[in-house]
Amino acid sequence: MKDNAAPRLAAHDIGVVRGGRRIVERANLTLNAGELTILAGPNGAGKTTLARALAGLLDAEGTITFDGTPLSALAPRARARALAYLPQGHQFHWPMSVEHIVALGREPHADPFADPTSADRAAIAEAMAATTIEDLAERTVTTLSGGERARVALARALATQADVLIADEPIASLDERHQLVIMELLQSVARRGAAVLAIIHDLALATRFADRVVLMHQGKIIANDTPALALTPERIATIFGVSVHRVETPDGPLLIPSRAL
Amino acid sequence: MLALLVVSLMTGPAQFSPQTVARALVSDQGVASIIVRDIRLPRTLLAALIGATFGIAGAALQGLMRNPLAEPSLFGAPQAAAAAAAGIMAFGFAGALSIWVPLGGIAGALLSVGMLVAIAGRRASLTVTLLAGLALASFAGAAIALILNLAPNPYIALEIAFWLLGSLRDRSMEHVWLAAPFMLTSWAVLAATARDFRALTLGEDAAASLGVDVERTRVLVVIGVALGVGAAVSVAGAISFVGLVAPHLVRRFYGFDPTRILLPSALTGAALLIASDIAVRLVPGAIEIKIGVVTALIGVPFFLAMIFHERHVLEDSTS
Numbered sequence: 155m156k157d158n159a160a161p162r163l164a165a166h167d168i169g170v171v172r173g174g175r176r177i178v179e180r181a182n183l184t185l186n187a188g189e190l191t192i193l194a195g196p197n198g199a200g201k202t203t204l205a206r207a208l209a210g211l212l213d214a215e216g217t218i219t220f221d222g223t224p225l226s227a228l229a230p231r232a233r234a235r236a237l238a239y240l241p242q243g244h245q246f247h248w249p250m251s252v253e254h255i256v257a258l259g260r261e262p263h264a265d266p267f268a269d270p271t272s273a274d275r276a277a278i279a280e281a282m283a284a285t286t287i288e289d290l291a292e293r294t295v296t297t298l299s300g301g302e303r304a305r306v307a308l309a310r311a312l313a314t315q316a317d318v319l320i321a322d323e324p325i326a327s328l329d330e331r332h333q334l335v336i337m338e339l340l341q342s343v344a345r346r347g348a349a350v351l352a353i354i355h356d357l358a359l360a361t362r363f364a365d366r367v368v369l370m371h372q373g374k375i376i377a378n379d380t381p382a383l384a385l386t387p388e389r390i391a392t393i394f395g396v397s398v399h400r401v402e403t404p405d406g407p408l409l410i411p412s413r414a415l
Numbered sequence: 416m417l418a419l420l421v422v423s424l425m426t427g428p429a430q431f432s433p434q435t436v437a438r439a440l441v442s443d444q445g446v447a448s449i450i451v452r453d454i455r456l457p458r459t460l461l462a463a464l465i466g467a468t469f470g471i472a473g474a475a476l477q478g479l480m481r482n483p484l485a486e487p488s489l490f491g492a493p494q495a496a497a498a499a500a501a502g503i504m505a506f507g508f509a510g511a512l513s514i515w516v517p518l519g520g521i522a523g524a525l526l527s528v529g530m531l532v533a534i535a536g537r538r539a540s541l542t543v544t545l546l547a548g549l550a551l552a553s554f555a556g557a558a559i560a561l562i563l564n565l566a567p568n569p570y571i572a573l574e575i576a577f578w579l580l581g582s583l584r585d586r587s588m589e590h591v592w593l594a595a596p597f598m599l600t601s602w603a604v605l606a607a608t609a610r611d612f613r614a615l616t617l618g619e620d621a622a623a624s625l626g627v628d629v630e631r632t633r634v635l636v637v638i639g640v641a642l643g644v645g646a647a648v649s650v651a652g653a654i655s656f657v658g659l660v661a662p663h664l665v666r667r668f669y670g671f672d673p674t675r676i677l678l679p680s681a682l683t684g685a686a687l688l689i690a691s692d693i694a695v696r697l698v699p700g701a702i703e704i705k706i707g708v709v710t711a712l713i714g715v716p717f718f719l720a721m722i723f724h725e726r727h728v729l730e731d732s733t734s
Contacts (some may be wrong), residue, residue: 211623234626241620247481248616248671261614262626310617314625 160223160278160324163208163237169215170203178214179373185318185349190341192360192381195354195370196394201353202242202322206372208351209320211238234262238316242323244307248294252306253291256282259313260269281312285339298302301332308339312364319343321352325359335410337350337363357398357409369393384405419689423459424451426693431539454595458583460591461691462706463584463685465651466661468598468643470684471677473658474665475605476528478612478673479636480535480544483663484721487546487644488655490531491552492524496648499523500557501575505566517597519647526597527551528637528644581652581707583692594646601643612673655709656683656714663721 163185172179178200184189185208187357193201207214210225210233220236238259247254259281260274268292270278282288285305290298295306304324311319321340325333333356341363344350354360360367360381367384369377371393377384390398396411423435427451431439437445439451469487476485487493495507500520503513532548559579611632614622623692647654661684665676691709698704 206620209624211620229626230623230628231626234624237624239620239624241618241624243618245618245621246616248673250616250671254672255616258614258617258625286505307617311620 156212159379161216162184162187163316165208165218165249166205167216168207168218170207170212171215172203172223177373178207180216181375183208183368183375183378185351187317187349188344189350189365190344190350190363191192191366191368192364193368193370194353194355194357194360194385199370199393200373201370205239205320205322205353206349209237211239211317213384228387231262234316235314236316237318237320238311238314240307240311240321240324242326246303246306247298249294250299251354252293252295253278253282254288255295255306256287256309256313259310262314277315281309284312284342285309301328301335304328304336307355308336317348319348319350323353323355325354325356333359344412357390357394357411358386359410361407362405386410416646419686419693420459420463423689424455424691426455426696428712453587454585457586457591458612458691459587461583461586461594461651461689464591464598464718465647465654466593466657466685467681468601468647468689469654469657470661470685471602471681472604472640472643474662474673474677474680475608475612475636475686476640477662477675478609478615479532479633480674481615481618482544483666483725484659484718485544486659486718487524487528488509488653488658489552489718490527490548491555492527492640492644493648493653493655494552494555494559496520496529496645497522497653498527498555498562500649501559501579501662502562504578505562505571505575507569514593514634517594517646517649519645520649521641522595523555524645524648525637525641527555528640532616532633532637534549549669556655577705578652579707580705581654582703582705583651584703586650590650594650597642597646599640603647604635604639604642608632608639609677612677616673651709652705654710655686656710657687657716659721660714661687663717692707 157225161184165181165183168178168181169176181204193205195201206212206233207220208218210218225233229319232348256278260270260277263274282291285308287302287309289395291304295303298306308324311321324340325336328336337359340352340372344365364381367377368375368378369380369384369389376393377389387398387400395415397413397415398409398411401410421433421436425431425433431447431451435447436451439447472487476487477483499522500516501516503519523693531544531551533548535544549676561638563572563575566575611622614625614627623629662676662680665683669675669679691706695706695709
C-alpha cells in the first residue's frame with residue numbers, strides 16, 4: 155500500500171438488497187489515488203453489484219463520497235466526469251468506428267451544441283495511444299477481435315480522464331498476452347494518479363499487479379490488504395475452495411491454483 | 416422533399432402543372448383551388464407529418480433498443496392505437512373528428528409501447544422484445560376483432576375495417592389540426608432524447624456511467640412514440656413499416672450513429688409516405704389501394720430482406 159495516498163472514493167457501510175436477497179452487506183472500502191485495487195471473490199460473491207454501487211449506478215444503503223462529496227449529491231454528468239465505469243462484456247451495439255466509440259468517453263464533458271474542444275481531441279488521442287489502438291481508429295468496432303474490443307472499451311473509459319476508474323472483469327475471455335496488456339495498462343493508469351478498481355478472477359494476476367486486494371465472499375468484504383496479506387492460502391482455500399502454490403518469481407510472488415478442494 | 420410535396424399537390428384524377436398548383440394555393444382559382452387546398456393539401460401535409468413521425472419514432476425506438484429491427488408496428492403500437500381509437504368510434508363515444516379519438520389512440524399506443532419497454536427490461540434482449548411485441552400486437556389484433564364483432568351495425572364495422580387499412584384519402588385540414596400538435600410534441604420529446612442513444616450503444620450501465628439518465632430516456636421515448644403513433648393512427652389508420660425502412664435507408668448515407676440519424680429518418684419517412692401516397696393515386700382503377708396496404712406490401716419484404724441479411728448477427732444475439 156502506498157503511504158500518503160489520497161482517498162478518492164470512500165464507501166461506508168454499503169448494502170444492497172435485490173429481489174429480497176441481500177447481495178452486499180456493510181461493505182467499507184476506500185479507493186486511493188495512485189493505487190490499483192483488485193476486487194476478487196468467487197462467482198456470486200457480489201463483486202459486480204458492489205462495483206455498480208460504487209459507480210453510483212444503483213441504489214444502495216450507506217454512503218459513498220468522492221473527494222468528500224456524497225456521490226448522490228453530484229449531478230449525473232458531474233459524477234460521470236469524476237468516475238468512469240467499464241462494464242463487463244465490452245458491448246458495442248452499433249457498428250460505429252473505433253474513434254467514434256472512444257469519443258463517447260468525452261460525453262460528460264461535452265457541450266451538446268458545440269464541436270469537440272482541443273481538450274476533447276487531446277484526451278481521445280491520449281486514450282487511443284495508451285491502449286495502442288491508433289491504427290484501429292477507422293475500423294468498425296463490431297468487426298474487432300476480443301483483445302481489440304477490450305482495448306477500445308478501456309480507451310473509451312480512459313478518454314473521460316476521470317479520477318476514479320472502475321472496471322468490471324476487463325480481462326475476461328482474453329488470451330494471456332492481452333490479459334497482461336490490459337493489466338499493465340490499468341497499473342499505469344493508477345501510476346499516473348487515478349484510483350483504479352478492477353474485478354479480476356485470476357489470482358496470479360491479482361498478486362502480480364494489485365497494490366491492494368479486496369476479497370469478497372457471500373456479500374461481505376473479508377479482506378482488504380496487500381496481495382500477500384489478503385491472499386493467504388488458508389483464506390483462498392476457505393472462500394474459493396482451491397489449494398494454491400505460492401511461487402517466487404523475478405516479477406514477485408505468484409499464486410498458482412492446483413486443486414479443487 | 417419539396418419536389419415531392421409539389422408533385423403530390425399536382426397528382427390526382429385532375430393533373431395540374433406546378434404553376435397551377437402554386438397559383439391555386441395562394442389565390443382563388445375556382446375548382447383548382449378547391450382541389451389543391453381542400454383535398455390534396457391536407458392529404459399531402461398528413462403524409463409528410465405522419466411519415467416524419469413514423470421515421471423519427473422508428474429511429475428513436477431503435478436507438479433505445481439498440482436494434483435496427485425495432486419498429487413501432489412490430490410491437491403492436493399502431494394496432495393498439497387503432498384498437499383504442501376504433502373502440503371509441505364504434506361505440507359512438509365520439510365522432511371521427513373528436514379530440515377523444517387521437518387521445519384514445521395515444522393511450523392505446525402508450526399502453527402497448529410502455530408494456531413492451533417494461534417487459535424488454537434493462538437488457539432489451541432481442542428475443543424477449545420481439546416475443547413481447549408479437550404478443551402485444553396479437554392482443555391488439557384480438558381487441559380490434561372484438562370491436563368489429565361487437566360493432567353496433569355492419570356499416571360502422573365496414574367503416575372501421577377500411578380505416579384500419581390506413582388511408583389518407585378524404586382527409587381535411589381538420590384532421591391535420593387534430594393530429595399535428597401531438598405529432599409535433601412527439602418530435603420534440605424524441606429529439607430531446609437523441610443524444611442519449613449514442614452512449615447507449617455501450618449498453619445501459621456504461622451509458623448511465625457517462626451521465627445519461629437511462630430511466631428518463633426510456634420514459635421519454637415511450638411517451639414520444641406513443642404521442643406520435645397514436646395521433647398518426649387516429650387520423651390515418653394503421654400505416655406500418657415506415658419506421659423500419661426510413662432509418663435503414665438513412666444509415667447508408669449517415670452511418671450508424673444512432674443520434675445523427677433521427678432527423679434524416681424523419682425527412683426520409685416523410686418523403687417515403689408522400690411518395691407512397693402519390694403512387695396509390697397514380698395506380699389506375701376505380702378502387703384506390705389503401706396506403707397502409709402499400710407500406711406493408713413494401714415494408715414486409717424489406718423486413719424479411721433485413722432479417723436475411725443480418726441473420727448471422729441475429730443468431731449470435733438471441734440470448
